[in-house]
Amino acid sequence: MHRPAKLAACSALVGTALVLASVVPAAASADPAPSTVAAPASADPDSDTPTLVDGIAEPTDAKGPADKAALAHLKAKKDRYHIPSAETNLVVSDVTEAGSDETVRFTQRHGGVEVLGGQYIVRMKKKEAERIVTGTSGQYFTDLTVGVEPKISSELAVARAVQAVQYGGKSAGTVGGETTAALTGADQGLVVLPQGAGILTRHVTVRGTDAAGAPVVQEVYIEATTGLPTLQYSGIQTFGIAGVATPAAGATATAAAEGDAADGTGTLLTGVDVPVNLTHDAASGAFLLRDTTRPGTAIETYDAAGVVGYSYPTGTIPAGVELASSPTAALGAELTTTGAVDAHWGAGQVYDYYKNRLGRDSIDGEGQEIRSLVGLVAWEGGTTWNQAYWDGYQMAYGAGDGWNFKPFTADLDVQGHELTHGVVQHTAGLVYVGQSGALNEAFADYFGNAIDVDATGTPLSDPNASLLGEDLCYAAAPTACALRDLDDGTTIDHFAGYPYFYDAGGVHLNSTIFGGALWDIREALGGETADPIVYRALTDYLTPLDGFTQARDAVLAAAKAQGLKGKQLKSVQAAFDTRGIKPGWEKQLGGDGTVLFENLTDFNGVSWAGAGGGWWTIADVPSIDGSGYFGIYAGTIDRKVKPTLVSTPGEWTDVYPDTDGKTVVWIRFSATGSQVMAKSLAGGPEQVVYTTPTTLFNARVSDGVVAWDGLDVEGSRRVGFAKLGGTATLLPGTATGVPDITGGKLAYVREFPTEVSLPDGTYTRTFSAVEVLDTATGAVTEVGPRTQGSITRPTIAGGSVVWAADDRNDPYSAIRKAPVAGGAWSDVVPESNVGGLHIHDLVASSTTITVTSEGDSERLGSGVPLLLQYTLDGKSLGRVTCSTGFTDRAAADTGSTLVWVDTAASYDTLVTRATPVGTC
Structure with missing residues (x-):
């Protein structure tokens, strides 16, 4: 079954989702010659x-404000833009002026509700x-109803x-660990997701904090009808893997002390002495880093x-935290050690770059103060955070x-990278x-790198010029320390x-696929020419x-708008072509499994595969357009029975x-709760097993x-089971979860709160066991060891139960096996911290x-999860697939036959293999 691309094909939001608008083949390539017709560069389904x-010169109202003139143009060209009732469905979100240039950004509304990404x-x-x-x-999404x-x-x-x-x-498949998640939620209002006819959310x-802290x-x-978590993504934008939320409502900062400006000096962590601008507080005599x-x-x-990172409300200064200060204008070694000198000097360099090179007045374009907190740690009482x-x-x-x-x-x-996230936030707002998130990172990498090499006078020909984070390490060489390299050749x-x-x-x-193309453009044109082009594309x-x-398309159009022609314009296009970013690039992607x-x-990882x-x-x-509520499809692995909808559609x-x-x-x-449903593949009505x-x-x-398992009314996890047509039974006692049923034997995890005596007192610790x-006799057997x-x-x-066990609460796990009837257990693959x-x-x-497992991922990008297969006695059969996508949400049939959700094709696909590939 083939469906047209939907809301976002990068498989990012655990499935398709927010990126599909970005991967639809272009209808017309961006020709180096200026376009003289108003034609779409790409078409969204x-x-x-x-x-x-692009390439038009059409008059509009010259007397009124810019937003009114822009709106008048969209209404006058309704046959081109297909935006009905523009004055109702578009709300002005930003107007910027730079010389004679005016840019008006509208946000789409549907029935008065904001449309995610509709601008x-x-x-x-x-x-x-x-x-x-x-x-x-x-x-602008025209199909919303x-x-x-x-x-x-x-x-x-x-x-x-x-x-x-x-x-x-993925967390629904794991039970145990000392701590539990401590979470709160805040309703931000209604939003329409632009999928098919739209999804009200x-x-x-x-x-x-999560269970690991x-x-x-x-x-x-x-x-907003059934209560299903439809879309979920990180709100934290970090330099490495992790994830920025907007400031908390009403969040304010502590006012800094006023005083007289003073010139100072400080030493960076690289050992370089730099001038810093300070404020002299007459009352205390201190020199403040202001x-x-x-x-x-x-x-x-x-x-x-x-202070623990993320522990304070966004946009606020944590309680008790003050401006960094020094008794003299010559900042001492302690301010170097904490990173305060680097932060203060670097923030000035970022401001100067954006002001002098690009004409931007600080992060928001309107003079926003630039505030830095240094010395944050990962946990209470800790001293470190990378x-x-x-x-x-x-x-x-950190x-x-x-x-x-x-x-x-x-x-x-x-510093340039992270502050550029703020610039993105106030301009394109890339989700x-x-x-879209990879673009957010690519633009942050590009400008962060540009600020660094320009401020330090590093020529682009320097082999280390393209590195990011190369100066973060005490001893490691730049290439070993860097977290990313814009010249890494990725395509x-x-x-x-x-x-x-x-x-x-x-x-x-x-x-770095896209960031590398931008780096190539800067290498070809130089920063003075390339930077304004990239900036204009973003803003x-x-x-x-x-x-x-x-x-x-945006960078090419911005290059034309900046007056590039001939060889220079061709070099911009060549940078993208070399990295493979061409119209229709998604078509070349794919894995090595048989497509089912x-x-x-x-959107949210709900398409877990089942097999048997x-x-x-x-x-x-x-529905073929991607609208409506989720239903259940089934077919045979040999593809003789094609995908068939087996569940009944409704408001659920x-x-x-x-x-x-x-x-x-x-x-x-549904809006009233959850049900366990069942239906025979031979036909007949659906059955409600549990409500x-x-x-x-x-x-x-x-x-x-x-x-099944889920939450009881008190919020604890509970395993339940029932014979079809029979009465449901919930397992009693402490929390249980993650069931598997075969041949009437039900395996699951139970948590055991246990008092542990330590030298400083007695504590309750939670242990877990399988x-x-x-189900026929009610007999319960504990198999394998208990673990904290x-x-x-x-x-x-x-005749065995197998599971993954992390005894040390670190990233590594063992594959463990025990007889179903109990007895001696063993590690099929031991827990190891060396390539574990x-x-x-x-x-x-x-x-x-x-197993779905990462390799050793001490450095970013080296630990993408893979499907790895073993025999029951621990012999490695190697990789299931050589797909370049994220391969997960797997289900086993018989022998080595596996089905899984594969993302290599830039959208989620259910695929199968009967034997593992072994090595790639």
Whole structure:
């Protein structure tokens, strides 16, 4: 079955989602010669509005304000733009002027509700009594018809969003670990997702820490009729893998002390002495790291040593944190050690670059103060943190670790990168997921690098000039220390879609494909020519859901607008061609499995595959245009039975399916709660197996017995099971989760709160273990050891139970096996911290075990999860597939036969292989 590309094909939002607007083949290539016709550069399947109109010179109202003139143009050219009732459906979000150039950015509304990523831009020139429209670009979705009255409450949306972050996606397959997630949600209002006819959602921001204590900021969109978590991605933009939320409502900063400007000096972490601008506080006599020499823009640096990153409300200064200061204007070594000197000097360099090279007045273009917090740590009482991020209003820098990494202010390109995230936020607003997120990173990398090499006088011919983060390390050489290299040679051949839970859909891992093309342009043209082109593409052409194709067109159009012709313009196009960023580039992507189902619409990881008895099952939307609610499809692995919708459509969402080749089971979400559903593949009506007002996941079926887990009314995980047509049973006692059912034997994980005596007192610790329940007799057998770590996916494989165990609560796991009846257990693959397995999921047949695992990923990009297969006695069968995509959400049939969701083709595809490839 083939479906047209939907809302976003980069497979980023765990499935297709926010990037599809960016990967649709262009209808007309960007010719180096200026275009004289208003033709779309690419066409979106959910829109008749052109994404780029270039090379025009059409008069519009010259007397009124720019926004009114832009709106008049769109209305006058309605046949071109297909924007009905523009004065109602478009709201002005920004107007900028640079000399005679005017740029008006509109945001789309549907029924008064904001459309995610729906923005349209009109570019004009105004001279005296004349105003000319020179071009337009953006994403306006013309097929939206969804109603805008929600059927779920704000309270339910927040609860579902928190549950989605705490238990959803890959985490639903894991139980255990000492800590639990501490999360809260805030309803941000209604948003329409531009998928098909539109999906009305409640946007909820979830904050807190996950079960491992790591910081969480997740943007979650809850479908407003059924309550399904429809879209989810990170709200944190960091220099390495992780994820920026906008400032919290009402967030304010502590006012800095006033005083007289003073000249000072300081030493960077590289050992270089630099001038710094300070403020002398007459009352205390101290010299504060506050620079007021840039007109209208204060630059402030705060000493936040020991403050946990993400622990304070966004856009605020943590309680007790003050401006960094010195008793003299010659800043001492302690301010170098904390990274304060680098942060303060570097912020000035970033401001000067944007002002002097590009004419931009600070981050927001309107003189926003530049504030930095230095010395942040990863956990309370800790001293280290290898990270930096822009929080939507200010900079936060980690303290480093003291032996490998310096404070993350140590490299100017890190500062330039992160502050450029702020520039992106106030211009194109590229959504931080998938292709649009990779573009966000690419532009941040480009300008961060440009600021660094220009300020340090590094020629572009220097072999280290293209590195980012190369100065962060105490001892490692630049090439070993750098987290990315813009000249790494990556092309579209290296592109792969990733789920939202992994690097926000590949925002860092795919970024150098496009960032490298921008670097190539700077090498060819020089910074004075290239930088304004790239900047203009970002600020005057791009919109939030744009991807590589739209960005290529934008840079080419901006180059023409800047007057480039001939060889110079051809060099811009050649930079993209060399990296493979050409119209229709997505068509060349693909994996090495047999395709069972194409173009899955899987926003939030709900399309987990199920397999058994030669059949497969998957969740997808039932309509060809990608609208409507999710339903359950099934077919045979040999493809003799084509994909068939087996669930009944309605005002509900059907997800998380499984099959044993006789019956398909799944979870049904509605505004009133969740149900376990079942249907025979031979036909007949659906059966309701179990109903609850809470959230369910992990449905399994075998020989007429259905198992599931989910949350009870008190928020604890519970495993349940029932014979088809029988009464449901919930397992009693402490929390249970992650069931598997085969031959009447139910395997699952149980948590055991246990008192542990230590020298300083007695504490309650939570241990986890695998149990097996005989559903016929009720007998329970604990198999394998108890662990204070976590357990992933206990699965019955022949006469054994296999699972992944992380005994140390670190990234590494063992593959463990025990007899179903109990007895001696063993590690099929031991837990190792040298090239060990980072297991996210596990499935098994009666003869083989398949894990979704990363390799050793100490450095960014070296640990993309792979499907690895083993025999039950631990013999490695190697990789299941050589696909360049993110390969996960797998299900095992018999022997080595596996089905999984593959993202290599820039959208989610269900594929299968009967034997592993072994090596690639």
